[in-house]
Amino acid sequence: MLMGILNVTPDSFSDGGDHDDVERAQAHARQMIAEGAAIIDVGGESTRPGATEVTPEEEQRRILPVIEALAAEGNCIISVDTYRAETARRAVEAGAHIVNDVHGLQREPDIAHVAAETGAGLVIMHTGRGREKLPDVIEDQFHFLRRSLEIAHDAGVKDSQIVLDPGFGFAKDREEELTLMARLGELHALGYPILVGTSRKRMIGHLAGDDRLSRDVGTSATSVLLRMQGALIFRVHNIPFNRDALAFADAVLQRQVRPSETK
Secondary structure, eight states: OEEEEEEOOSOOTTTTTTTOSHHHHHHHHHHHHHHTOSEEEEESSOOSTTOOOOOHHHHHHHHHHHHHHHHHHTOSEEEEEOOOHHHHHHHHHHTOOEEEETTTTSSOTHHHHHHHHHOOEEEEEOOOTTSOOOSSHHHHHHHHHHHHHHHHHHHTOOGGGEEEEOOTTSSOOHHHHHHHHHTGGGGGGGOSOBEEOOTTOHHHHHHHOSSHHHHHHHHHHHHHHHHTTTOOEEEESOHHHHHHHHHHHHHHHTTOOOGGGGO
16 A cells, blocks of 8 residues: 655655645645555654754644645545644544654654544554664564554554554664664564555665655665565655556565465
């Protein structure tokens, strides 16, 4: 499943300022849906390293009219990219179906209550920002995400609402990113669907080239690698590149012979 990125911000690292009014945002969402996106992820604050935080009021001013416009069309699942509980609540009231928290419920734990009370889907993302990480990449994933899951369950969130995101690009160096990509399948032990967001991130620029086209090609390669390890949702900027690459990955996955099928 493809999740199209819709940043209604002036300063996001890849597309800041491209869709910062309702009409342009709505047009870009329509384009991504036509290309194959099932989910549109609307964000009103840049999460790139060093970005300036905005006030909750400014974040809501940016995103709520866009969410309302998309909800009125009714042709996609709408996700809100926020770590603020009040923004999440207002976004769901405006028509969002999913809350996507890049701080994994650990900055504003009340955001879990919003999901519990509204029944919205909940993406819990791992981050290494603002804390000391464990040396092993996967151990740190389990350490952080288990705490996030405790917060969710204590608030009354159901397992069926939860998706996990390993947080590519969030306080991880290139070696950590590559190791996480190689070992992503280990996260299935937690028992939840996995969303990945590698799109146009720094690691891809280092390996594939720093221009937008090279980063899009590199992103589609990572999507294939991660799909082969069981990732289910892909948060991307370029829908066609990833749609076509993932079609090949799925074609191969459908033809793989599992050990149990040979007995």
